[in-house]
Amino acid sequence: MIDFSVDVFPDHEALSRHAAELLSLWAGQAVKARGRFLWALSGGGTPERLYRLLAEPPFSDAVPWSACHLFWGDERLVPPSAAGSNYGQVKTTLLDRVPVPASQVHRIRGELPPEEAAADYARELGGYGSPSRPWPRFDLALMGLGSDGHTASLFPGPPGSEEQIQPTLAVTGEYAGRPARRVTLTPAVFNDSRLLLFLVTGEAKAEAVARVLEAAPDSRSALPAARLWPTAGAITWLLDEAAATALSGQDLARHR
Ligand code: 6PG
Numbered sequence: 001m002i003d004f005s006v007d008v009f010p011d012h013e014a015l016s017r018h019a020a021e022l023l024s025l026w027a028g029q030a031v032k033a034r035g036r037f038l039w040a041l042s043g044g045g046t047p048e049r050l051y052r053l054l055a056e057p058p059f060s061d062a063v064p065w066s067a068c069h070l071f072w073g074d075e076r077l078v079p080p081s082a083a084g085s086n087y088g089q090v091k092t093t094l095l096d097r098v099p100v101p102a103s104q105v106h107r108i109r110g111e112l113p114p115e116e117a118a119a120d121y122a123r124e125l126g127g128y129g130s131p132s133r134p135w136p137r138f139d140l141a142l143m144g145l146g147s148d149g150h151t152a153s154l155f156p157g158p159p160g161s162e163e164q165i166q167p168t169l170a171v172t173g174e175y176a177g178r179p180a181r182r183v184t185l186t187p188a189v190f191n192d193s194r195l196l197l198f199l200v201t202g203e204a205k206a207e208a209v210a211r212v213l214e215a216a217p218d219s220r221s222a223l224p225a226a227r228l229w230p231t232a233g234a235i236t237w238l239l240d241e242a243a244a245t246a247l248s249g250q251d252l253a254r255h256r
Contacts, residue, residue: 002229002230002232002233002234002235003233003234003235004234004235004236005234005235005236005237006213006236006237006239006244006247007236007237007238007239008239008240008241008244009238009239009240009241010240010241011201011240011241012046012049012201012240013049014240015199015201015238015239015240016049016050016053016199017053018238019047019050019197019199019238020050020053020054020059021059022197022236023039023050023054023059023063023140023197024054024059024062024063026139026140026194026195027039027063027064027067027068027139027140028062028063028064030139030140030194031064031067034139035067036067036068036069037064037067037068037069037139037140038069038071038128038136038137038138038139038140039068039069039070039071039138039139039140039141039142040071040072040073040138040140040141040142040185040190040193041070041071041072041073041086041090041142042072042073042074042086042142042143042144042152042199043072043074043075043076043086043089043144044144046144046199046200046201047142047144047199048089048093050142050199051089051090051093051094052093052094054094054098055093055094055097055098060097060098063098065098065099065100066099066100066101068100068104069104069106069128069136070090070095070100070104070105070106071106071124071125071136071138072086072087072090072106072107072108073141073142073143073152073184073185073190074086074108074152074153074182074183074184074185075087075107075108075110075117075153075182075183076110076153076178076179076180076181076182077110077111077112077114077117077179077181077182077183078110078111078179079110079111080107080110080111082110084178084179085110086108087107087108087110106121106124106125108120108121108183109121110183114170114181114182114183115170117170117183118168118169118170118183119168121167121168121183122134122135122166122167122168125167125168125189126167133192134167135167135185135188135189135192136189137192137193137194138189138190138192138193138194139193139194139195140193140194140195140197141185141190141193141195141196141197142197142199143190143196143197143198143199143225143228144198144199144200145198145200145205145208145209145212145225146175146176146205146208147204147205147207147208148175148208149208149211149212149223149224149225149226150173150175150224150225151198151224151225151228152184152185152190152224153171153173153182153183153184154171154184154186154187154224154225154227155171155173155175155224156222156223156224157222158220158222159187159219159220159221159222159224159227162186163186163187163188163227164186164187164188164219165188166186166188167185167186167188167189168183168184168185168186168189169183169184169186170182170183171183171184187219187227187228190228190230191228191229191230191231191233192230192231192233193230193233194230194233194234195230195233195234195235195236196228196230196233196234196235196236197236197238198225198235198236198237198238199238200237200238200239200240200243201239201240201242201243202240202242202243203242203243203245205242205243206242206243206244206245206246206247207246208225209237209239209243209244209246209247210246210247210248211223211226212225212226213237213247214247214248217229
């Protein structure tokens, strides 16, 4: 049995504060146990409040920034300074305000052509892996969810077999007018994480949340978020009330 939980909060603010508390706790525990905190971040509007909270007291003082290593779960292929860059979002909301050493910030190089950016990031990840696992075992991977069921840049549709073997993929995915060419980590990497932490808010996501959480985890599912189930870690979903409206507690208990 893996550690699975779904927590529902009154609103985005309460959810973000809880996420900040959880993150500073996990970061502290990881650094105590292993000397560093390996964190994969997500893009999108949902985590932005979390990033801003982490840059302010009490979290800015509580997180062991000098031992944090930041990676991204996915990136839109635009230059780092462009609107739409996931790295750029974190730089302005968080990194410009907290002391993470620059050598520990591992961005996906969105300015490169797709295949090159994916290969470059795979090499970077390899530096944190082992011969049997050429990628880091993330202490925490932050995940979002699209109303179409995508997560990171894993978009709906039958998965290719390469996502169980390769750490990164160059993909194209249209969503909300955002840059479509992207690089994403694969389930092979996400499912090695110690904690997968989903943050989902808003009524527009309610149906997707119910479809994912009421499905059994399945590496062949056309619904990307249903392919994520850590092999030896925990998975936590933080929802606001609006995102939880289509869920039935009974279904959760039955399938998980
Ligand atoms: C990205 C993301 C993506 C995001 C969802 C939800 O780079 O776009 O990592 O998977 O988490 O699209 O986005 P919102 O939080 O804006 O709804």
